[in-house]
Amino acid sequence: MVNRSKVTIHDIASRAGVGVGTVSRVLNDHPNVSPKAKAAVRAAIAELGYRPSSAAKTLRTNRTHVLGFITDTIASTPYAGQITRGAQATAWQYGKILLLVNSEGDVTLENAAVETMLDRQVEGIIYATMYHRAVTPPASIKAVPSVLLDCFDVEHALPSVVPDDRRGGYRATEILIERGHRRIGYLNQEDPIVARTLRMEGCRAALADHGIAFDDALVAYGNSDPDGGYAAMRDLLGRGVSLTAVFCFNDRMAMGAYDAIREYGLKVPRDIAVIGYDNQELIAASLRPSLSTMELPHYAMGVWAVRYLLEEQPPSTNGPIQAKLECPFVERQSL
Amino acid sequence: MVNRSKVTIHDIASRAGVGVGTVSRVLNDHPNVSPKAKAAVRAAIAELGYRPSSAAKTLRTNRTHVLGFITDTIASTPYAGQITRGAQATAWQYGKILLLVNSEGDVTLENAAVETMLDRQVEGIIYATMYHRAVTPPASIKAVPSVLLDCFDVEHALPSVVPDDRRGGYRATEILIERGHRRIGYLNQEDPIVARTLRMEGCRAALADHGIAFDDALVAYGNSDPDGGYAAMRDLLGRGVSLTAVFCFNDRMAMGAYDAIREYGLKVPRDIAVIGYDNQELIAASLRPSLSTMELPHYAMGVWAVRYLLEEQPPSTNGPIQAKLECPFVERQSL
DNA sequence: CTGTTAGCGCTTTCAG
């Protein structure tokens, strides 16, 4: 039976003919309760449609089992979904629930969000961005255990988890080399964001490790979208340099590159192998031929962040941990 | 100054030399407080780094200012982001915050999520799905004001908000007709989901209203993804029927259709105009030429749902409201 | 094993 007006532990107690202490004990699975009392309480709970008040419990125990989750732009990409999903699923496993605020990058709002969360006594805060970059989160975030996701603060004063873009760039290049390519083009994005620097570093390191000289004539720049990839690829092809493969900064640029390659009467992967980055499913899996790419570990970062907050944190030797998660290679048909 | 150990209203009261009642009054902006007392309290609050306990407040007032937000699949599409974003932003405007759970369609988890939310005394629940369909949400959801988003229950026993797919199908077709097309192909998705039925109905109605006979030879079926669109378009083109435009069930199918059209040596929009559905930005804006499409009002539905929960609900004449939101036409270069 | 009791921090009468 469902009773709308507030049923309290006292109602249960009198109904079951026991004291409130006993009710509380069965509610919290305490060991020393007689089976009989337990049954009576259970029955009363069911009959009265009792629902514990988590506010009262929180007031008493000082625990909320709530984690704050702040994002900058939840919308623009499907990434946000994966991060959120990983974080939420993991929180749930631990019996925690997420309080969500999307700041859209508004600093005032971000501060207010942290304040609200602190008022609500969240047990930790996850501050997530949708691409790998440096941030300055509200200082008050330090009032509770916090972790930066897909971003880091310049002082590295807060723990963080980001994709290992350098290693990803290295692996992508190495994979191309392993398949026999030695003339590898690089479609780079023009904004010098963190990911670009790191991936490029990895790429050069792989080239060097395999005794291939880095050739500036093989890199072209463009916007990090299909148009930019299209333009950059045309640029590259227009130079008349020989190349058998191209590593694109991201899948969106690769999408544009496909168009340019096709216009030149070339075929992927027969004439030019293409590897992307991000594993933006919607694109990578849909292109013809489907695109091999390095996956950004969004879900994994969500999981990692929550685990970090909830598990015992090992004593840090030198500053908060700055975790780098691997970007796995996702093989499809473009190489 | 930030004091970590709990500072209570009593600390503020004694520090400011007033009673707790007065402190509470300034905290809640009550009218009858002397400027002097107010100033003293404010000062004490700042000095002690006081932070009100929302648990205590909730216990006392019975209000949490929290809304529950349950999604089935937050990840697979960027849609989820828009829905969530619209809901979150609107909630924030009303001084509410969202408690998020992603069920991944797991019924047990869904039930548990509702229970937790009710224990936490959410003031309303939004139950959102990522595509327009019929659902059976946990019955206990009715314990608080609730609304279904992008879905509806078969009995229409709960209020809901969905895209107006019928009208969208009508408009898309009409737009094609207005531009002079009379031989319009239809790339339909093979699963008979709600959106398919509705869009098709709209399409036929538009045709009829403009005196164009519906021709079965102009509709082809496929998976609702690029491969399906590709196959369906090839099918259509292979029939040798004349057509100058094609209305695709969604943008992903349109993406595949582009490939098929190109393979036939035809050009979009010169030879065949293409209109999609969904306005899946990542695809629609990236295709070459960019794709004109009907937008699914995800953000708007998120806004609508929260508003509905929070605003005074007009007395319903016949059952809970079943809102249909318009799918706006987004013009790009494919027609 | 169990009933009683004392608060958790806050809001809200109720008298001044």
Place this chain on the structure above:
DNA sequence: CTGAAAGCGCTAACAG
């Protein structure tokens, strides 16, 4: 205008 007091529903001693 303001202090004192009474709980909101629950848990955690503390005596049995």
